[in-house]
Amino acid sequence: MARLALVLLARRLALAVPILFAVSALVFVVLRLLPADPIAMSLPPGASEADMAQLRRDFGLDRSLPEQYAIWVGRMLAGEFGTSIHFRRGVAELVAHALPATLELIALGLLFGILAGVGGGLLLFALRGTPGEHALDVGTSLLLAIPEFLWAILLVLLFGVLLQAMPFMGRLDPALTLPPAVTGFLLLDALIAGDPAAFASALRHLLLPAAALAIGLAPLVMRVLRASLQEAIHEDYIAMARLRGLPEHRVLLVHALKNAALPTISLIGVQAGFMFGGTVLVEVIFAYPGLGNLMVDAVRNQDLPVIQAVALIYCVLVLCLNALVDVLYMLVNPRLRPA
Amino acid sequence: MATALPRRELLAGTAGLLALGVPQRVLAQAAARGQLTIAFPADVPTWDPNARTLAAVQSLYKCVFDQPLDQNPDTSPRPGVVTAWRWRDDGLSLELDLRDDVLFHDGSRLTAEDIRYTFFERPRQPVPPGGRRLDTSFLWRRLSDIEVPSPTRAVMRFSEPMPSAVAWLYFLASFVVPKAYVERVGTDAFAREPVGSGPYRLREYQQGARIVLEAHERYWGGRPAIPRVTFELVRDPTVRVAAIEGRRVELSVDTPIRETLRLASVQGLAARVDPTADIIILQITNRGGFADARVRLAAHHAIDKAAISRALYGGNAVPISVPAARGTPGYPADFEFPFSVERASALLREAGFGPQNPVNITFSTTNGFFPNDFDLSRAIVQMWRRVGINAELETIEATTYQERLRAQTLHEATIFQWGNAAGDPEMYGGYLLDPNSIFSAFKAPDLAEPVRALLAETNEERRLAGYRALHRTAVERGYSIPLLQGVRTVAHQQALAYEKYDTGHILPHRYSFRG
Numbered sequence: 039m040a041r042l043a044l045v046l047l048a049r050r051l052a053l054a055v056p057i058l059f060a061v062s063a064l065v066f067v068v069l070r071l072l073p074a075d076p077i078a079m080s081l082p083p084g085a086s087e088a089d090m091a092q093l094r095r096d097f098g099l100d101r102s103l104p105e106q107y108a109i110w111v112g113r114m115l116a117g118e119f120g121t122s123i124h125f126r127r128g129v130a131e132l133v134a135h136a137l138p139a140t141l142e143l144i145a146l147g148l149l150f151g152i153l154a155g156v157g158g159g160l161l162l163f164a165l166r167g168t169p170g171e172h173a174l175d176v177g178t179s180l181l182l183a184i185p186e187f188l189w190a191i192l193l194v195l196l197f198g199v200l201l202q203a204m205p206f207m208g209r210l211d212p213a214l215t216l217p218p219a220v221t222g223f224l225l226l227d228a229l230i231a232g233d234p235a236a237f238a239s240a241l242r243h244l245l246l247p248a249a250a251l252a253i254g255l256a257p258l259v260m261r262v263l264r265a266s267l268q269e270a271i272h273e274d275y276i277a278m279a280r281l282r283g284l285p286e287h288r289v290l291l292v293h294a295l296k297n298a299a300l301p302t303i304s305l306i307g308v309q310a311g312f313m314f315g316g317t318v319l320v321e322v323i324f325a326y327p328g329l330g331n332l333m334v335d336a337v338r339n340q341d342l343p344v345i346q347a348v349a350l351i352y353c354v355l356v357l358c359l360n361a362l363v364d365v366l367y368m369l370v371n372p373r374l375r376p377a
Numbered sequence: 378m379a380t381a382l383p384r385r386e387l388l389a390g391t392a393g394l395l396a397l398g399v400p401q402r403v404l405a406q407a408a409a410r411g412q413l414t415i416a417f418p419a420d421v422p423t424w425d426p427n428a429r430t431l432a433a434v435q436s437l438y439k440c441v442f443d444q445p446l447d448q449n450p451d452t453s454p455r456p457g458v459v460t461a462w463r464w465r466d467d468g469l470s471l472e473l474d475l476r477d478d479v480l481f482h483d484g485s486r487l488t489a490e491d492i493r494y495t496f497f498e499r500p501r502q503p504v505p506p507g508g509r510r511l512d513t514s515f516l517w518r519r520l521s522d523i524e525v526p527s528p529t530r531a532v533m534r535f536s537e538p539m540p541s542a543v544a545w546l547y548f549l550a551s552f553v554v555p556k557a558y559v560e561r562v563g564t565d566a567f568a569r570e571p572v573g574s575g576p577y578r579l580r581e582y583q584q585g586a587r588i589v590l591e592a593h594e595r596y597w598g599g600r601p602a603i604p605r606v607t608f609e610l611v612r613d614p615t616v617r618v619a620a621i622e623g624r625r626v627e628l629s630v631d632t633p634i635r636e637t638l639r640l641a642s643v644q645g646l647a648a649r650v651d652p653t654a655d656i657i658i659l660q661i662t663n664r665g666g667f668a669d670a671r672v673r674l675a676a677h678h679a680i681d682k683a684a685i686s687r688a689l690y691g692g693n694a695v696p697i698s699v700p701a702a703r704g705t706p707g708y709p710a711d712f713e714f715p716f717s718v719e720r721a722s723a724l725l726r727e728a729g730f731g732p733q734n735p736v737n738i739t740f741s742t743t744n745g746f747f748p749n750d751f752d753l754s755r756a757i758v759q760m761w762r763r764v765g766i767n768a769e770l771e772t773i774e775a776t777t778y779q780e781r782l783r784a785q786t787l788h789e790a791t792i793f794q795w796g797n798a799a800g801d802p803e804m805y806g807g808y809l810l811d812p813n814s815i816f817s818a819f820k821a822p823d824l825a826e827p828v829r830a831l832l833a834e835t836n837e838e839r840r841l842a843g844y845r846a847l848h849r850t851a852v853e854r855g856y857s858i859p860l861l862q863g864v865r866t867v868a869h870q871q872a873l874a875y876e877k878y879d880t881g882h883i884l885p886h887r888y889s890f891r892g
Contacts (some may be wrong), residue, residue: 074777080552082430082512087815089515090783096509126429126509135584158517183883197624207620208586212414212607215589216581303548325611327586334612335420335585340776 043365050361054131058353062114064157065349066107073262077123097123097343110346124336126160129347132332138222139209140328146244147251147317148310154252155259156302160290162264165269178257187319197246206246207325210237211215247324251316255309262305266298299370301374307363308361311356412605413885414874416620416629416796420585420610426566427513428553432655432796435549436883437608439750440590442552442573445473445776451652451878452705452800454547458487458574458597462543468835472541478598478882481555494556496533500858517636538833539839548574575602576886583648586610590885593886600622602889621646621868628869630883634748636692639864648868650693653881654702654800655863657694657747658809659757659855660782660791660818668739672766673855675724676790681716682860683811685756689749694861696790699848700795700805702862702879707802707844714852721764735767739788746775748796748864754792778841794863798880804846807832810851819856 045161054240057227077093080279094100098109119129165171197204210216216232217224225244226239270276271294279289321330329348338342416651419433426438435768445787461474500514512625545551553574559567571579574867576598577590582704588608592601609626618636621629622643632640632648640648659676682696698714701707724733730736742754749857751772758768768790773781781787797804811828812820827847834840865881876887 048448082515085515085815090815093509096504121508122422126425127423132584140611191615194619198625202623205625207416207609207611207625208582210587211610212412212587212589216583247503322613323616325586325609325616327583327610328684331585331612338775 043369046365046368047361050364051306051358054213054354054357057253057357058350059111061353062111062346062350063107065112065346066351067103070103070346072340097121114347114350119347122336122341122344124339124344125343129343132344133193133351134222134349135328136327136329136332139326140321141225141328142223142225143244143247143251143317143326143328144313146248147313148255148306150252151309152259152306154256155306156263158256158260159263159267160295160301163258163267166264166268168253174260178260181253181257186250186254186316187323189253190247190320190323193246193250204246205239207243209240209243209327210236210282211243214239217279240346243326247320247326250320250324254316255306255313257301258305258309263298263302266301267294269362270294270298271334296370300367303367303370305361307360307367310359310363314352314356386845389710402713402842403866404709405463411603412607413628413888414607414609414626415568415607415883415884416611416626417587417884418610418614418617418631421588423568424579424582425511425554425568425620426571426573427511427554427627428509429441429548430512430549432517432549432798435798436634437588437650438552439575439884440577440578440606440883440886441571442554442694443479443487443575444547444551444776445553446547448547448798448878448880450554451857452702452798454543455832457547458553459546464545465807469535471535471761473531473533473546475529475531476597477529479574480593480595481558481574482572483555483558483594485555485557486528487553487574489523489531490528491553491556492531493523493525494559495553495784496551497555499554499559516545516550520726525702537804539800539838540831540833540835541799541803541807544799544803548799548801548804554886565726568584575657576657577606580605592886596886598886600884606885618868621671621870624870627873628867628875628883628888630865632866632868634690634866634891636863637868640868645869645871647871647875648866649875649877650691650864650866651877651881652693652695652702652862653834653865653877654705654798654879655794655796655881656697656700656702656805657750657753657792657794658700658786659858660778660793662787662789662818664787665789666736669728671724671728672730672736672792673858675728675764675854676761676766677721677852677858678717678724679721679760679766680858680860681760685753686861688756689752690861690864695860696861699852700809700859701844701848702797702800702805704879705800705805707805707848709845709849712849712852718764725765727804730764731765733765735762735765737767737769738790739771740768741771741773741778741781741788741791743775743778743792748866750792750794750827753860757792782818783815790858791818792860796859796863798882800879802841802848803832806844806847810847810857819851821851821854821885822854823854824851824856 052320077090098106122129122132125132162171162174194206197207199339214236217227217233217236220227220230225237228240272284276289279293317328318330318333322334333348336348397465421434422429422431423435426442443458445457445459446454456672458476458479460476461472463472465472475489481487496517497520500511500517504510519535519539520533520539522534524532530784555572560570576593576596578593580591581589587610590602590606594600611620614631617629618632623801634650637648637650661667661673672806673795686692686694686696695703697703698712699709725731740758741752742751744751754770758770761768778791778793795809807815807828808814810824811817812825831840831843831847834843869875872891874891878884
């Protein structure tokens with residue numbers, strides 16, 4: 039089974055390569071078409087036209103577009119992301135700092151979204167035909183009607199300002215010292231350092247932004263799962279299970295849920311892709327130092343090497359996630375496995 | 378047999394649970410007296426303070442590094458690491474006397490050799506492939522040498538006059554770095570673990586998230602009253618407001634104006650909108666509808682700056698008549714450019730325009746680049762409309778402004794905030810009005826010679842008088858439409874004794890907690 043999963047994953051990832059090239063070309067061209075000059079943004083007082091020309095040469099911006107693109111792709115293939123115009127540091131270093139934070143946030147957001155979605159879906163199904171189902175439906179509609187960033191602000195105002203119960207800035211309490219960066223994942227690093235206070239603080243700091251991300255996912259999962267369960271519950275194998283005398287909760291959780299999970303997995307795969315995009319605003323609102331914030335800084339400063347690299351990394355992450363979901367889908371559904 | 382839980386693990390676990398469960402305010406209160414947490418809008422691009430001239434992060438560099446000279450709250454220079462400075466008669470040599478008790482964070486002594494290294498040797502070092510020159514290499518290019526007669530004496534020698542050199546000793550990127558340390562560890566390692574001689578040492582830096590500083594115990598200016606300062610880097614202004622209102626921080630910087638005025642009435646908080654030495658101007662051109670000087674002058678007369686300040690800045694943004702902050706040496710105290718709808722209408726009539734026959738222009742504005750920029754631009758559009766200037770308002774990014782400025786494709790008017798924490802007139806008119814400068818929008822050929830002369834004027838009195846005249850001339854001829862001084866907004870807990878600087882700098886070593 040594991041070998042099959044790896045083969046499927048490798049195939050999916052191989053298919054992603056041309057997509058990556060297309061995205062890289064698109065990002066590159068679009069950025070060059072914008073009427074903005076990254077060098078002009080970073081000039082010190084007293085700089086002359088000659089200085090500007092020199093800087094443009096330093097960053098290779100004086101070459102033709104195809105030439106610039108070829109150099110950039112060549113370097114990316116060699117693992118070099120270039121140097122940030124704004125930060126004056128290697129882009130790889132900047133990304134290496136920011137990526138684990140974003141992955142940590144997305145992982146927790148997905149976890150919350152899936153747990154709340156599956157739990158809510160089961161509850162919706164259990165309450166079908168009752169006023170409780172209608173009430174929950176209204177609730178999910180409300181959750182879906184308000185965009186993630188607004189939920190983020192509402193969470194800040196409610197739990198941060200009004201109740202003053204939860205932190206909503208950064209990754210760690212100001213009074214605590216950051217544990218040594220081993221993995222970049224703060225939760226893991228805190229555990230490795232044996233620092234439970236830092237772990238707890240990091241977790242607390244993740245709760246609100248992860249909840250803001252999860253709010254976009256959970257209601258959809260609830261509704262799709264409920265619909266799938268309603269369909270599955272009328273299948274013959276469910277009737278057979280009941281005839282065998284299995285208790286209702288076992289029929290639901292073991293037989294119906296397994297089959298109803300397929301569309302839910304697809305949905306989670308698609309929505310998780312959107313969740314990556316959602317991190318940009320959520321990270322800004324929660325002052326969370328991930329890829330989203332890095333991207334915003336880069337866009338503000340027209341830092342082309344950073345924008346290009348982060349855009350590509352987002353693309354890679356989404357493609358990897360899609361590949362994983364596809365593989366999971368095939369593993370769960372034997373009919374889709376290749377012969 | 379039951380296994381006893383080790384005492385250390387039990388304590389650690391309890392601490393963890395407490396941190397998870399205890400309301401944040403309890404933790405904040407516990408920490409309040411020993412540390413200051415600041416919600417700050419920008420992060421350093423690099424911890425090498427000589428690398429970039431970003432005005433927004435000078436406060437952060439000032440915490441860790443010293444500049445040769447310090448500034449009074451009104452922007453005027455005062456002794457710092459350099460205790461005395463004087464130009465020699467040749468106008469090309471600047472003598473600096475240094476304190477002998479300045480220590481870097483690593484315990485080494487700051488001497489004139491560090492001054493030489495920072496301002497002369499370092500900017501001239503070869504740039505590695507793919508790297509970029511330090512911004513100090515642009516700023517101090519007129520330096521031909523720095524002599525070091527003794528550890529407490531340095532003589533800056535210039536290849537051509539640089540009358541603003543003293544101002545540059547307390548302006549952008551001019552921070553003293555330790556020669557021995559930088560040479561020993563290399564530039565990259567220095568940027569990762571910076572060592573300065575400033576009031577705080579860098580304890581922890583989490584890029585884009587937070588900066589933790591610890592007091593420099595042997596700081597020459599005395600140990601800071603607040604031993605630990607954390608800058609939480611919060612880009613979103615709404616969240617900076619929430620941070621102070623939720624008592625997560627003791628000080629929030631650059632809060633939106635309206636919110637700042639509201640926070641001033643919240644119990645336990647103080648909030649203020651203070652004018653700074655930065656200026657808000659219209660970068661104008663002589664293209665299209667603004668080709669006629671009468672139209673440009675009319676556009677200036679038609680703007681009621683005081684009303685805008687009252688409506689948008691709580692009356693705290695000081696109206697200016699020339700492109701310089703009031704009270705700075707380049708501001709002509711005896712000159713006022715009046716708001717006058719009558720004069721504006723008359724000038725437009727003379728030029729053949731009026732409300733029924735308006736002159737059409739394009740007015741570019743940023744939205745969020747500085748406080749209330751978009752609202753300010755909309756107010757100006759309305760004021761212009763009354764007299765017969767029909768401005769099509771176009772929203773652009775600051776990057777677009779820079780690109781257009783460089784390519785000289787700016788439309789008739791673009792709103793912009795120009796930073797000048799030094800307050801020196803060269804950094805106002807010397808850059809903004811010089812037709813040869815890449816920062817000027819209006820390329821007035823008749824200003825080229827006066828500016829060139831001022832950039833080389835070594836007599837300080839004549840230099841300042843010259844800039845005052847230049848600023849006035851530029852406005853009278855319709856080459857510049859200055860509007861207001863910039864503002865810095867802060868909201869802080871009342872327990873914090875905050876000190877305001879016209880530079881707009883946030884200087885925690887000058888703050889303390891009351892009681």
